[in-house]
Amino acid sequence: MTTRLTVAQALVRFLAAQYTERDGHRQRLISATWGIFGHGNVAGLGQALIEYGDDMPFHQGRNEQSMVHAAVGYARQSNRLSTHAVTTSIGPGATNLVTGAALATVNHLPVLLLPGDIFATRVADPVLQQLEVPYAGDVSVNDSLRPVSKYFDRVTRPEALIPAALQAMRVLTDPVETGAVTLAMPQDVQAEAYDWPDEFFAERTWVVRRPGADPTELAEAVRVIRSARRPLIVAGGGVHHSRAEEALAEFAEATGIPVSSTQAGKGSLRYDHPQDVGGVGHTGTATADELARTADLVIGVGTRYTDFTTASNTLFQGDGVRFLNLNIASFDGHKLSGTPLIADARSGLQELTEALQMHGHRVADAYVAEYTEDKERWEQRVDACYEADEPDVRPTQPQVLGALDALADESDVIINAAGSLPGDLHKLWRARSRDQYHLEYGYSCMGYEIPAAIGVKMAAPERNVWALVGDGTYLMMPTEIVTAVQEGIAIKILLVQNHGYASIGGLSESVGGERFGTAYRFTSEDGTFTGAPLPVDLAANVASLGMRVLRAKTVRELREALAEARAADTPTCVYVETETADTVSGPPPAQAWWDVPVAETATRPSAVKARELYERHVSTRRRHL
Numbered sequence: 001m002t003t004r005l006t007v008a009q010a011l012v013r014f015l016a017a018q019y020t021e022r023d024g025h026r027q028r029l030i031s032a033t034w035g036i037f038g039h040g041n042v043a044g045l046g047q048a049l050i051e052y053g054d055d056m057p058f059h060q061g062r063n064e065q066s067m068v069h070a071a072v073g074y075a076r077q078s079n080r081l082s083t084h085a086v087t088t089s090i091g092p093g094a095t096n097l098v099t100g101a102a103l104a105t106v107n108h109l110p111v112l113l114l115p116g117d118i119f120a121t122r123v124a125d126p127v128l129q130q131l132e133v134p135y136a137g138d139v140s141v142n143d144s145l146r147p148v149s150k151y152f153d154r155v156t157r158p159e160a161l162i163p164a165a166l167q168a169m170r171v172l173t174d175p176v177e178t179g180a181v182t183l184a185m186p187q188d189v190q191a192e193a194y195d196w197p198d199e200f201f202a203e204r205t206w207v208v209r210r211p212g213a214d215p216t217e218l219a220e221a222v223r224v225i226r227s228a229r230r231p232l233i234v235a236g237g238g239v240h241h242s243r244a245e246e247a248l249a250e251f252a253e254a255t256g257i258p259v260s261s262t263q264a265g266k267g268s269l270r271y272d273h274p275q276d277v278g279g280v281g282h283t284g285t286a287t288a289d290e291l292a293r294t295a296d297l298v299i300g301v302g303t304r305y306t307d308f309t310t311a312s313n314t315l316f317q318g319d320g321v322r323f324l325n326l327n328i329a330s331f332d333g334h335k336l337s338g339t340p341l342i343a344d345a346r347s348g349l350q351e352l353t354e355a356l357q358m359h360g361h362r363v364a365d366a367y368v369a370e371y372t373e374d375k376e377r378w379e380q381r382v383d384a385c386y387e388a389d390e391p392d393v394r395p396t397q398p399q400v401l402g403a404l405d406a407l408a409d410e411s412d413v414i415i416n417a418a419g420s421l422p423g424d425l426h427k428l429w430r431a432r433s434r435d436q437y438h439l440e441y442g443y444s445c446m447g448y449e450i451p452a453a454i455g456v457k458m459a460a461p462e463r464n465v466w467a468l469v470g471d472g473t474y475l476m477m478p479t480e481i482v483t484a485v486q487e488g489i490a491i492k493i494l495l496v497q498n499h500g501y502a503s504i505g506g507l508s509e510s511v512g513g514e515r516f517g518t519a520y521r522f523t524s525e526d527g528t529f530t531g532a533p534l535p536v537d538l539a540a541n542v543a544s545l546g547m548r549v550l551r552a553k554t555v556r557e558l559r560e561a562l563a564e565a566r567a568a569d570t571p572t573c574v575y576v577e578t579e580t581a582d583t584v585s586g587p588p589p590a591q592a593w594w595d596v597p598v599a600e601t602a603t604r605p606s607a608v609k610a611r612e613l614y615e616r617h618v619s620t621r622r623r624h625l
Helices: 007-016 042-051 064-077 097-106 141-148 158-172 215-226 237-241 245-255 286-294 345-359 365-386 397-407 421-428 449-459 471-476 481-487 502-510 538-544 555-567 605-618
Strands: 002-006 018-022 025-028 030-035 058-060 083-088 111-117 151-154 180-186 193-197 204-207 231-235 259-261 276-279 297-301 322-327 339-342 412-416 437-439 464-470 492-497 548-552 572-577
Touching (some): 007 180, 030 064, 042 083, 042 111, 064 437, 064 449, 097 180, 158 193, 215 297, 245 345, 276 286, 297 345, 322 345, 412 421, 421 437, 449 492, 548 555
Parallel strands (some): 018 204, 111 180, 464 492, 548 572
16 A cells, blocks of 8 residues: 655654654654755645644744754753754755754764755756755755764655665664764655655654673673772763663662763762762862872773863873773774773663672772762862852852752753853762753854753753853854744743853963953954953843843842742743953862863963973873773
8 A cells, every 4th residue: 555645745754653662661753843944845844744743743943053952952851762853945054954963963862854955856956055066966065964964865766765764763763873864855856746655654663772791791891890999980971871870870889989970971870979979081070080090990881081081181090090981882882992891881780780799899998988088078169169158249150050059959950061161060060860960062062052951841841941051152042042932941041141252261371372362352452352341231132032031140139030030930041240251260170181282382471381381281191002
């Protein structure tokens, strides 16, 4: 039996029938579609979404990149078991997807991209917005999505949709391969009719597997752990993706091994769990980083070992330090010449716990006492950063976080991606639940926060969802505020105004760049941006987009505004000014280095001094072979 439909109609019907299942829980794989329509998709996918609107909910976006961010936020909150599709027109609509696609792929988060494309038949060539490529007639701007997609196909004939769609679903549901998946859809093919086999529209369930460890690798992992005196766990985002938090807690409690976390892995243990020692790496805690420097075994669980985690390969300095890497991806399991344990994080941790309990293995009590005392000292430093002795003065950025930290409970989700906030949050935030801490730091994409908050709120409407946004990030992409208002999605925005790029300004100063071009100020006579701060009123801008705004000038007003926003059932923004970007104070300094090369030759004293310091740090870099 067959059914005659257009290619776009067939695709929408197919997507509505796809499900995932893991641990006996089944849900829709593609639960909604985002779109901005133009000539490249309005008559195809636009018409199909009207035709089958009961099967496929639709959300109207304002920026193509931000639609991808919203889908990614939804996917992360849904444990990668459900996501959204995103459709755009050809030309700039399609190229605007590239940044969002890169973010999804870097973070191993599934999203389906359906950009319109030029005519497959070439009957109208060139069409509006077509980039002509003289050396290749089959290339369009959609090919820019190839390097940032885990799977890419161009559907140039109706019957080609069947294998392309099935491959797309395979990759989206593969815990190793998942990321951005792109099906480029030529605008003429979208509207073309075809007799589709009814089997194509039957419900399909894609089982998300949990592979266990190879017995030989497991035995070697047990041997390596039992021989270590000062082991340290580095928990990455894979712990969350696998829902391995309980398994990690059981492993840590049974062995006494302390658990540090990357930005993606923070919250793997609650902040007050005895074995949790906080963030690790350049933005980590003093407790975790000192343990990392002296560890003889680093147990990476679901981590990619980015340079922020390894402090550009200067952090792990222990004599004979070794690495044991539990990861579902072989590529990551072999990093740093580590002993690989290729398995699902939950399955692998459970197998390790069982095997080690047979031997009664546990680290020495003196080691537990050491990191417990260090953790208590760090918590005192956090308290000092959060404390505001004078509640009627302008808050520092750490005091802003402290006010929110005092208000939040397990139901709150905080979202951030870029600027100076990630460093402060990684060091200071006290994560109270497995999914409270939502930092996108794999791609550190400014503009992610607001649309991602919308996606998270869609996936968990019962939660309080906070987008923590600096002025630099806000100016990049505030457009989805309109979407939140339109659909009544009650996200909360905490907008921090410090008149510039605080994070990059501080980095610029440390590498001899003298904060050049990082402050939002008028230009001075010498052409530098050192004049008065710009008279920009971001709160007024938020209000102009339809969102309620609460202004706070002091610590006391901030606390009151945050409480009012948290209780609100409509989209609400809390706006607060802190010190300017060139005078940021309060957070503890970096506890480990990060390699940003400094000019090898220069005449300005700041750059000369920075180069001397750089060379001292570089000399401590290690190659783990």
